[in-house]
């Protein structure tokens with residue numbers, strides 16, 4: 001079965017950033033409103049993700065680290081339904097297979113927390129401990145038992161840059177969650193979780209890279225587009241300040257990028273890349289799923305229609321305001 005194959009291939013943990021992404025997505029799925037991410041040495045020495053979500057019941061801990069044969073998705077289109085970010089039931093198992101894991105977790109129906117250590121995917125120690133509600137997962141020594149993979153990691157600063165990109169995209173797509181991101185014991189950014197996307201953009205990108213933000217909020221036949229677009233203040237603008245989310249997932253798609261940039265250029269005689277954060281909501285059936293589920297690249301069944309609709313949403317929003 002093609003779907004099963006895609007899913008199986010996709011669960012490979014490539015680098016520290018893949019672990020950070022999977023752990024945070026689990027925290028989001030657990031209903032957390034606060035997520036703290038600490039990394040050291042680009043995540044190679046340490047990754048710690050703490051949340052105030054619902055926790056894992058004692059009886060479910062072992063299962064959480066087991067590779068499920070059963071996936072939460074029945075149909076490929078389910079990947080883009082906005083229900084939960086996790087679907088393969090393989091992330092924790094994969095992470096525990098290639099690194100040392102410490103888990104501390106507590107549900108609100110329990111009076112105490114549980115601490116577990118895993119090595120080579122097996123629980124080697126489990127004990128009760130004091131804890132607040134939620135889950136903290138600490139990953140040490142990524143790829144300690146897969147030296148070939150360890151060798152392929154880039155420098156700690158490059159690995160940290162990958163993690164920062166993941167953190168930014170998750171913070172941008174979840175303004176209602178407070179993210180605290182600490183690298184080498186220094187705060188990189190802290191979002192408030194007040195629900196304002198504009199505030200998240202200010203916090204993570206700073207005020208030096210753009211000089212205004214125009215709200216986009218428009219619905220067409222097949223899409224609803226929500227977010228912000230702004231002018232780059234950078235001498236040499238680039239595409240580093242462009243994020244697209246489809247039904248809550250970060251994606252890359254040249255058609256959307258081109259539609260936004262073309263609409264922007266048609267309205268303003270600015271020869272720079274615009275900055276934007278855009279959420280597209282679309283019926284999952286209209287997404288061409290013949291693309292690897294864990295890759296950010298996506299295609300739509302009708303790319304031309306998407307181009308036209310995004311183009312006109314952006315134009316409409318820019319018309320409402322003058323720069």
Ligand code: ADP
Nearest residue numbers: 026027030055064086087088089090091092135
């Ligand atoms: P998936 O997210 O695809 O279900 P994972 O391997 O990422 O698979 O996680 C396995 C299970 O462990 C989740 O379905 C969830 O029940 C539980 N879990 C993992 N992380 C957390 C967390 N931070 N809080 C609560 N439950 C969690």
Ligand code: MG
Nearest residue numbers: 022026086091
């Ligand atoms: Mg998951």
